[in-house]
Amino acid sequence: xxxxxxxxxxxxxxxxxxxxxxxxxxxxxxxxxxxxxxxxxxxxxxxxxxxxxxxxxxxxxxxxxxxxxxxxxxxxxxxxxxxxxxxxxxxxxxxxxxxxxxxxxxxxxxxxxxxxxxxxxxxxxxxxxxxxxxxxxxxxxxxxxxxxxxxxxxxxxxxxxx
Amino acid sequence: xxxxxxxxxxxxxxxxxxxxxxxxxxxxxxxxxxxxxxxxxxxxxxxxxxxxxxxxxxxxxxxxxxxxxxxxxxxxxxxxxxxxxxxxxxxxxxxxxxxxxxxxxxxxxxxxxxxxxxxxxxxxxxxxxxxxxxxxxxxxxxxxxxxxxxxxxxxxxxxxxxxxxxxxxxxxxxxxxxxxxxxxxxxxxxxxxxxxxxxxxxxxxxxxxxxxxxxxxxxxxxxxxxxxxxxxxxxxxxxxxxxxxxxxxxxxxxxxxxxxxxxxxxxxxxxxxxxxxxxxxxxxxxxxxxxxxxxxxxxxxxxxxxxxxxxxxxxxxxxxxxxxxxxxxxxxxxxxxxxxxxxxxxxxxxxxxxxxxxxxxxxxxxxxxxxxxxxxxxxxxxxxxxxxxxxxxxxxxxxxxxxxxxxxxxxxxxxxxxxxxxxxxxxxxxxxxxxxxxxxxxxxxxxxxxxxxxxxxxxxxxxxxxxxxxxxxxxxxxxxxxxxxxxxxxxxxxxxxxxxxxxxxxxxxxxxxxxxxxxxxxxxxxxxxxxxxxxxxxxxxxxxxxxxxxxxxxxxxxxxxxxxxxxxxxxxxxxxxxxxxxxxxxxxxxxxxxxxxxxxxxxxxxxxxxxxxxxxxxxxxxxxxxxxxxxxxxxxxxxxxxxxxxxxxxxxxxxxxxxxxxxxxxxxxxxxxxxxxxxxxxxxxxxxxxxxxxxxxxxxxxxxxxxxxxxxxxxxxxxxxxxxxxxxxxxxxxxxxxxxxxxxxxxxxxxxxxxxxxxxxxxxxxxxxxxxxxxxxxxxxxxxxxxxxxxxxxxxxxxxxx
Numbered sequence: 001x002x003x004x005x006x007x008x009x010x011x012x013x014x015x016x017x018x019x020x021x022x023x024x025x026x027x028x029x030x031x032x033x034x035x036x037x038x039x040x041x042x043x044x045x046x047x048x049x050x051x052x053x054x055x056x057x058x059x060x061x062x063x064x065x066x067x068x069x070x071x072x073x074x075x076x077x078x079x080x081x082x083x084x085x086x087x088x089x090x091x092x093x094x095x096x097x098x099x100x101x102x103x104x105x106x107x108x109x110x111x112x113x114x115x116x117x118x119x120x121x122x123x124x125x126x127x128x129x130x131x132x133x134x135x136x137x138x139x140x141x142x143x144x145x146x147x148x149x150x151x152x153x154x155x156x157x158x159x160x161x162x
Numbered sequence: 163x164x165x166x167x168x169x170x171x172x173x174x175x176x177x178x179x180x181x182x183x184x185x186x187x188x189x190x191x192x193x194x195x196x197x198x199x200x201x202x203x204x205x206x207x208x209x210x211x212x213x214x215x216x217x218x219x220x221x222x223x224x225x226x227x228x229x230x231x232x233x234x235x236x237x238x239x240x241x242x243x244x245x246x247x248x249x250x251x252x253x254x255x256x257x258x259x260x261x262x263x264x265x266x267x268x269x270x271x272x273x274x275x276x277x278x279x280x281x282x283x284x285x286x287x288x289x290x291x292x293x294x295x296x297x298x299x300x301x302x303x304x305x306x307x308x309x310x311x312x313x314x315x316x317x318x319x320x321x322x323x324x325x326x327x328x329x330x331x332x333x334x335x336x337x338x339x340x341x342x343x344x345x346x347x348x349x350x351x352x353x354x355x356x357x358x359x360x361x362x363x364x365x366x367x368x369x370x371x372x373x374x375x376x377x378x379x380x381x382x383x384x385x386x387x388x389x390x391x392x393x394x395x396x397x398x399x400x401x402x403x404x405x406x407x408x409x410x411x412x413x414x415x416x417x418x419x420x421x422x423x424x425x426x427x428x429x430x431x432x433x434x435x436x437x438x439x440x441x442x443x444x445x446x447x448x449x450x451x452x453x454x455x456x457x458x459x460x461x462x463x464x465x466x467x468x469x470x471x472x473x474x475x476x477x478x479x480x481x482x483x484x485x486x487x488x489x490x491x492x493x494x495x496x497x498x499x500x501x502x503x504x505x506x507x508x509x510x511x512x513x514x515x516x517x518x519x520x521x522x523x524x525x526x527x528x529x530x531x532x533x534x535x536x537x538x539x540x541x542x543x544x545x546x547x548x549x550x551x552x553x554x555x556x557x558x559x560x561x562x563x564x565x566x567x568x569x570x571x572x573x574x575x576x577x578x579x580x581x582x583x584x585x586x587x588x589x590x591x592x593x594x595x596x597x598x599x600x601x602x603x604x605x606x607x608x609x610x611x612x613x614x615x616x617x618x619x620x621x622x623x624x625x626x627x628x629x630x631x632x633x634x635x636x637x638x639x640x641x642x643x644x645x646x647x648x649x650x651x652x653x654x655x656x657x658x659x660x661x662x663x664x665x666x667x668x669x670x671x672x673x674x675x676x677x678x679x680x681x682x683x684x685x686x687x688x689x690x691x692x693x694x695x696x697x698x699x700x701x702x703x704x705x706x707x708x709x710x711x712x713x714x715x716x717x718x719x720x721x722x723x724x725x726x727x728x729x730x731x732x733x734x735x736x737x738x739x740x741x742x743x744x745x746x747x748x749x750x751x752x753x754x755x756x757x758x759x760x761x762x763x764x765x766x767x768x769x770x771x772x773x774x775x776x777x778x779x780x781x782x783x784x785x786x787x788x789x790x791x792x793x794x795x796x797x798x799x800x801x802x803x804x805x806x807x808x809x810x811x812x813x814x815x816x817x818x819x820x821x822x823x824x825x826x827x828x829x830x831x832x833x834x835x836x837x838x839x840x841x842x843x844x845x846x847x848x849x850x851x852x853x854x855x856x857x858x859x860x861x862x863x864x865x866x867x868x869x870x871x872x873x874x875x876x877x878x879x880x881x882x883x884x885x886x887x888x889x890x891x892x893x894x895x896x897x898x899x900x901x902x903x904x905x906x907x908x909x910x911x912x913x914x915x916x917x918x919x920x921x922x923x924x925x926x927x928x929x930x931x932x933x934x935x936x937x938x939x940x941x942x943x944x945x946x947x948x949x950x951x952x953x954x955x956x957x958x959x960x961x962x963x964x
Contacts, residue, residue, distance in 0.1 A: 046353065144856075
């Protein structure tokens with residue numbers, strides 16, 4: 001059974017005609033061409049498909065679009081301001097916190113949600129907030145460094161640029 | 163140091179050229195490709211570990227609306243394998259299945275759901291056979307054969323080699339010790355599931371986009387299996403979302419996507435589910451090991467005898483190389499004067515094992531380093547004393563004819579011992595806390611290609627544009643290690659330009675010169691050298707044109723900061739783009755190629771093709787652990803690791819590789835295991851296959867030691883695999899230091915720790931591990947003479963500088 005779903009994604013109102021059981025992850029990637037959202041298991045185990053729903057990180061592989069109509073969805077494509085990278089993106093890029101880059105969108109969005117509620121997290125708080133996102137390349141350390149650098153630069157008042 | 167002359171090399175500049183794409187979601191991985199009229203492919207997989215296929219009926223599936231094609235083994239009858247010997251795989255099983263998850267049929271349909279529904283309509287009649295699930299079972303059931311092409315039973319490969327006189331060496335020893343160890347198999351678990359998109363167009367051209375580490379080998383395999391001239395096939399490796407060796411074989415889904423596209427004339431995508439990735443596997447081999455070493459009272463090794471029993475899974479894959487690798491590098495770390503190696507790989511009914519980070523060397527490294535720790539304790543030596551007398555020496559030959567060039571293992575050892583205060587802590591921390599030490603070596607690229615040929619291992623072509631931009635063409639594939647960045651930085655360094663003025667076209671067999679692939683830690687070393695050669699040719703032509711224009715000798719020119727300067731008159735300079743235009747006017751369209759072929763390093767005895775490398779990296783590590791005696795949980799508090807990198811081309815990238823290696827090692831030593839129950843994978847999911855999260859990852863203190871290798875680009879050696887090796891035994895040794903229990907079996911789970919503590923409390927031998935090795939009569943070893951002289955004279959590192 002298909003249905004019309006109205007979503008608000010990265011500030012845009014969009015309408016899609018999709019099977020009711022199609023996940024938000026699939027709709028973002030296949031119907032809205034927002035392929036920056038990745039999948040690692042499609043079972044809610046790895047954190048790779050994280051997007052923000054009203055500012056909260058959620059696993060888009062476990063969300064049905066019809067449940068989230070009217071809520072604000074942010075994907076990795078909605079993080080930069082035009083062509084200017086967000087401080088988190090700049091820090092990830094500069095420090096090599098993205099190696100293969102596959103877990104990176106989910107990491108950045110989870111970190112973004114953290115920094116909005118806790119602008120100066122301790123290293124332990126960052127670890128706890130990101131513990132649901134797996135990365136196989138970095139050993140996580142450069143990611144922790146990148147979040148710390150972004151938090152510092154955000155404190156200095158610039159959310160964009162690095 | 164002259165290294166200060168570099169602008170980009172060795173500098174902590176932003177780490178990567180592909181960073182912006184990866185942090186914004188713009189980077190397109192294989193599954194992000196959605197060509198017009200795309201069909202979705204799915205594979206039907208065997209539910210039996212070992213069974214005969216009696217019949218397959220695809221009629222109902224083919225009749226399902228939306229299904230465009232269905233294929234079985236009969237449609238792809240030609241065999242393949244990554245190694246030229248033992249071509250024992252088929253894209254889809256023929257006659258027999260050999261593991262749960264082996265593909266038997268494939269469909270292409272208008273969407274994934276239809277394809278999935280079609281799989282349920284394929285009827286396969288199986289006749290189950292008893293499965294062979296372990297090394298012991300494989301040897302005990304020679305008549306229950308998984309394959310019939312191998313000579314006997316389920317033995318895939320047997321190796322027996324002897325260097326020097328091992329019996330004489332043992333006779334000289336003051337002390338001899340024997341130990342057995344088991345290293346359980348584990349898998350790569352890349353975050354990206356394997357995916358491929360194939361498109362066969364009406365002009366007969368085939369393009370495959372695939373998440374592969376080895377597009378060149380996939381290209382060759384596609385041509386062979388599909389029986390199509392390779393000139394009509396183009397393989398493009400998309401950015402790989404994690405490989406670690408797991409995407410180095412040609413895979414069923416790649417052949418099937420191409421075949422289904424040929425049949426339908428439409429692009430076909432197959433993306434594996436996470437469960438299927440566990441079946442694709444090619445991961446760490448389970449290895450049972452026995453080691454016997456003779457030493458003098460001061461710890462000096464007089465002889466070593468090493469046996470490995472390797473569980474290969476259902477197919478050969480890289481297994482012949484793996485078998486040799488379990489015996490090759492022991493001697494590259496320590497000077498062993500007399501050495502015997504016996505290795506045996508068996509077939510079992512499990513997903514095939516293959517190369518995972520460190521390929522065949524982490525298992526023996528774990529065994530050897532724990533074994534040395536035990537010998538040290540027996541002799542009353544500390545773990546540093548037992549290693550120091552026989553550390554590998556720079557510019558020497560090993561007893562098994564491996565040429566060592568630069569080597570700073572002694573400095574690595576000193577650095578970690580000092581920084582971790584190892585000697586002040588060892589045997590002195592309170593119960594539950596401990597430190598452990600280990601050393602290792604690894605290759606910077608295999609000295610030989612996978613199929614025999616005399617062509618270069620890596621090629622780079624550069625093309626200059628009048629705008630001053632440079633386009634780099636190279637077959638190398640970036641799997642996250644940063645090979646694109648290394649290429650861009652190298653070319654920019656040589657031409658004195660901004661790396662942002664360098665464009666890259668990589669990993670496209672239709673366009674780029676061959677690079678053999680991202681395996682054996684070879685890319686920086688080989689593609690880096692090729693890029694230097696190409697860039698210097700171009701620079702020479704630019705200088706010739708500028709020198710003519712200014713009427714000064716070309717040797718007075720330098721390229722830096724986007725300009726060409728006269729060193730004799732710094733006020734005289736011209737923009738790089740202008741130099742390009744003058745050179746183009748003089749020489750015509752500007753391009754240049756460079757290539758790299760390793761020096762001849764092999765050929766003295768059969769089996770010597772595995773192990774030689776143009777240079778070896780060296781690593782030493784100390785781990786500090788806290789073991790909770792109530793839960794058995796091992797917390798790694800900190801790892802100190804010193805790595806002889808030769809030259810760190812980009813410190814961020816190198817540290818990233820080392821930290822990632824430490825992480826992966828900790829997963830292997832403490833929790834990761836690919837295990838089976840009645841032929842079925844116990845937990846093919848990311849939730850139950852335990853891997854470390856942010857919370858289990860300790861701080862890592864990385865120390866880079868630069869030994870400037872004469873053969874490496876700017877002196878560089880590898881960093882992607884070697885640093886994994888010492889961490890596993892360092893943790894095992896630290897656990898012993900903490901609780902007095904020997905865990906001679908990996909992984910060290912809380913359950914095993916508690917069992918060990920229980921044995922210890924009862925006053926029994928506090929050890930968990932294999933009791934022995936199977937009775938297997940290895941053939942008499944092939945005896946190889948010791949190299950005439952251990953010291954080899956090579957040009958001083960400085961002579962290679964630009």
